[in-house]
Amino acid sequence: MAIDLGDANPSIIHKDQKCLIIGPSWVGDMVMAQSLFMVLKQQNPELQIDVMAPSWSNALLERMPEVSNVLAMPLGHGQLQLKLRYQLGCSLRNKHYDRVILLPNSLKSALIPFWANIPLRTGYLGEMRYGLLNDIRKLNKTLLTMTVQRFVALALTKETLFDKQQIALENIPVPTLRVSAEQVAISLEKFHLRRQKKVLALCPGAEYGPAKQWPARHYARLAQQIITEKLATQDDWQVWIFGSQNDQAIGEHIKDLLSEQNLTDQVVNLCGQTQLAEAIDLMSVSQAVVSNDSGLMHMGAALGVNVVGLYGSSDPNFTPPLGQHSRTLSLNMDCSPCFKRVCPLGHTDCLAKLEPRQVYASLLTLQAKQAVSE
Secondary structure (H helix, E strand, C coil), X not given: XXXXXCCCCCCXXXXXXXXXXXXXXXXXXXXXXXXXXXXXXXXXXCCEXXXXXXXXXXXXXXXXXXXXXXXXXXXXCCCCCHHHHHHHHHHHHHHCCCEEEECCCCCHHHHHHHHCCCCEEEEECCCCCECCECEEECCCCCCCCCHXXXXXXXXXXXXXXXXXXXXXXXXCCCCCCCCCHHHHHHHHHHCCCCCCCEEEEEECCCCCCHHHCCCHHHHHHHHHHHHHHHHHCCCCEEEEECCCHHHHHXXXXXXXXXXXXXXXXXXXXXXXXXXXXXXXXXXXXXXXXXXXXXXXXXXXXXXXXXXXXXXXXXXXXXXXXXXXXXXXXXXXXXCCCCCCCCCCCCCCHHHHCCCHHHHHHHHHHHHHHHHHHC
16 A cells, blocks of 8 residues: 555654755755655645755755755765864754754764754664664665655654555655746856757766766767657757766767767757756756766756666666656666676676667657657
């Protein structure tokens, strides 16, 4: 039996007034965290949700209407700095939070809420956080198989999950980023981009490592097919490549491959050029996103764009893009998912053998489905 996350039964929800969320450190996880925020607001529309997170996440959190305030986390990933954590905790005491929910599982992430004297401190046991948390959850990985389910489960009491009821994916609200038409126009003007043609967004990077990256030649072949065949429509297409500074080289490689087909004018490499906020605004006007398993993939899904997520070393059943406009592709080889940063076998066949024609077919399916729904 699935839990109705909108159930107003007071025995399974908390009726706090102010809740602090200690946010994750990855773009994709932060996008999926919005499902938790949405459930908390379903339970209590008057709840104030503040999020403590790295400064890079402001662009995402500001586009989530459920979030009231963003508190900067000045410490980088992996930094302990006990004195600064103690000072941060003390500085939060006058905010009088009723509850804190911790999404990271590290011991150090539990120190600030403990020193802030927040009465109810909820999170998974993680790194043996006895004493620091007083609402400890022991993660049942067979019950909560997906990251988004694990986040949402923290909005419910332990008693709700005790009888192993399933948090069905269809009951979990889909992350939905809010964009401003004015900001979109500013970003388009800044990068001299036009919308006369439909936009295919390619996201060829993966901060985790090359074992999650579909080959550049496949991205180029797919882009060529969509530009020349128009994805079975009468519309012209252009290609915008998104990514960080680290992805600039692969973006240029894809562009170079397309230049060999005299398609340079239809391709723009934005890798390393945009801030996260600008990437969100620009991706919001695209008609299709093809991405490795990355934060940009989740971002595209949260913008309601048709998204095909490509999986090699990671598991599409663990962190899929959410929503009806998304599909995942994986060859499900015997050696995957291995969760390695670099292919231990040296060939990355799990992605190299995933053909562009398969991705093209998935995009056609999404397009047809969208046409029916409209």
